Amino acid sequence: MEELKKTPLYEAHIALGGKMVDFGGWALPVQYSSIIEEHKAVRTACGLFDVSHMGEVFVVGKSAFDYIQNLVTNDITTMTPGRCRYAVMCYEDCGAVDDVLIYKFADDRYMLVVNAANTDKDIEWMKKNVMGDVQIINESPLWAQLALQGPKFEEVLKAAGYYGEIPAKNYTFTENNIVAGVRCLVSRTGYTGEDGVELYCAAGDAMRLHAALLEAGREFGLLPCALGARDTLRFEASMPLYGHEMSDKINPVECGVDFAIKFKKPAFIGREALIQPKTRQRIGLKVLKGLAREHMPVLMNGQEVGFTTSGGPAPSLGGNYAMAIVPADCPDDAVWTVDVRGRQLPCERVELPFYKRA
Amino acid sequence: MVPNDRKYTRDHEWVMAEGSVAKMGITAHAAEALGDIVYVELPVVDDEVTMGESYCVVESVKASSSVFSAVTGKVVEINEELDAAPEKLNEDAYGNFIAAVEFTEIADDLMDAEEYEKFCAEEA
Structure with missing residues (x-):
């Protein structure tokens, strides 16, 4: 077996008793x-995640703005330095290469945060579509990324010693903060459906920052959190996960991330295909008895019409849920079931997101 | 830790036979490895079960795991409490059976508590 990649926090995961798994080629804990x-x-206090496996790809040069405008579905015209924006990179056929978070430093300098398992593929795609004066620089190995998520995150940051400005608005970031003696870029972003920040620091500082945040968070009920909880949190908040709700076979319109698709923009890769009437949609199902997981057949009025993309428990809501890709036009009174090992589990169609922070 | 009033399989199930009826469940070791159990797909009374074959699926947050039968026979009772409270298997795996089976055949390679503890230690 190919040796797994380790994040700068590998030793911390082992010391904390993390149950380690192979996550897309990375050795990461699934739970502590x-x-x-x-x-x-x-949901109630705070959690600290190692998300250093995520890729950090810089786009630098005079043509950086035009290049990104062409590369992604969202419009970055209204982005000022210090803002983050979610977007999707599509192929010409509008299948998704990846979903990304764009950070703007200046008109000629942006950072794209990409999914770990997609980093190489994304960079290849980005380089293939280079135009004008632009450089694509993979800085992933230089950075560690920690996600501090939950209502107590600000108290934890302050207790750890925070010098600088905590980004006040969602999808903004500040640079050159000193957190527990470590220089960090801090963004008001996350993947849990909860308030919180993501901290980017030099890989070599990660152990120190992680230990300090754990220590400072103890009195606030902070727990180190791993991939398992990251998935149940994002699932409950119905945020798409690449390879599940979105992929090269499930385009962003079908996935339902309309807020990140700007057809007003005259051109971007995949626009022509994406603007066609949509034939499929992502829906939410509450599984009334039993538990469904991903890639299980979904039946409407007894006929197979789609498949689940993710499924499992929603711990804050109680009960089991699933997201599914089904035809775009489904009657409101349709009867839904999921086929789990030959059994038809009764479901109720529910609105997305399953969980919304109060 | 491991009760010595019953026998164990290499798949981390326990079986307690009294007369012609065997109660079956999963071991604390299995429950620990699975993590938080959120659903138990119980068999139905009168289901025929076969030695070495799956008769139940235990769903943890992350994974589905089959539970294998140590006996061949017919289900006469299921632990319906697990329907509403699957986490009981995490809390007390030995105090909560999954199904009771009136059996005609029972596996001949079951381990006693001491052997099972040793088996777990070797597996780790």
Whole structure:
């Protein structure tokens, strides 16, 4: 077996008793204590995640703005330095290469945060579509990324010693903060459906920052959290996960991330295909008895019409849920079931997101 | 830790036979490895079960795991409490059976508590 890649926090995961798994080629913990306890800590107090496996790709040069405008579905015209924006990179056929978070430093300098398992593929695609004066620089190995998520995140940051400005608005960031003696870029972003920040620091500082945040967070009920809780949190908040709700076979319109698609923009890769009437949609199902997971057949009025993309428990809501890709036009009174190992589990169609922060 | 009033399989199930009826469940070791259990797909009374074959699926947050039968026979009772409270398997795996089976055949390679503890230690 190919040796797994390690994040700068590998030793911390081992010391904390993390149950390590192969996550897209990375050795990462799936849980420390209990996925449900970690999940609840984020909803009610705070959780600290290592997300250093995410890729940080810089786009630098005079043509950076035009280049990104052409590369992604969202419009970056209204972005000022210090802002973040979610967007999707599409192929010409509008299948998704990846979903990304764009950070703007200046008109000629942006950072794209990409999914770990997609980093190489994304960079290849980005380089293939280079135009004008632009450089694509993969800085992923230089950076560690920690996600501090949950209602108590600000108290934890202050207790750890925070010098600088905590980004006040969602999808903004500040640079050159000193957190527990470590220089960080801090963005008001996350992937849990909860308030919080993501901290980017030099890889070599990660152990120190991680330990300091854990220590400072103890009195606030902070738990170290791992991939299992990250998935239940994003699932409950119905945020798409690349490879599940969105992929090269599920385009962003079908995925339902309309807020990140700007057809007003005259051109971007995949626009022509994406603007066609949509034939499929992502829906939410509450599984009334039993538990469905991804890639299971979904039946409407007894006929197979689609498949689940993710499924499992929603610990903060109680009960089991699934997201599914089904035809765009489904009657409101349709009867839904998911086929789990030959059994038809009764479901109720529910609005997305399943969980919305109060 | 591991109760010595019953026998164990290499797939981390326990079986307690009294007369012609065997109660079956999963071990604390199995429950620990699975993590938070959120659903138990129970068999139905009168289901025929076969030694070495799956008769139940335990769903944890992350994974589905089959539970294998140590006996061949017919289900006479299921633990319906697990329907509403699957986490009981995490809390007390030995105090909560999954199903009771009136059996005609029972596996001949079951381990006693001491052997099972040793088996777990070797597996780790």
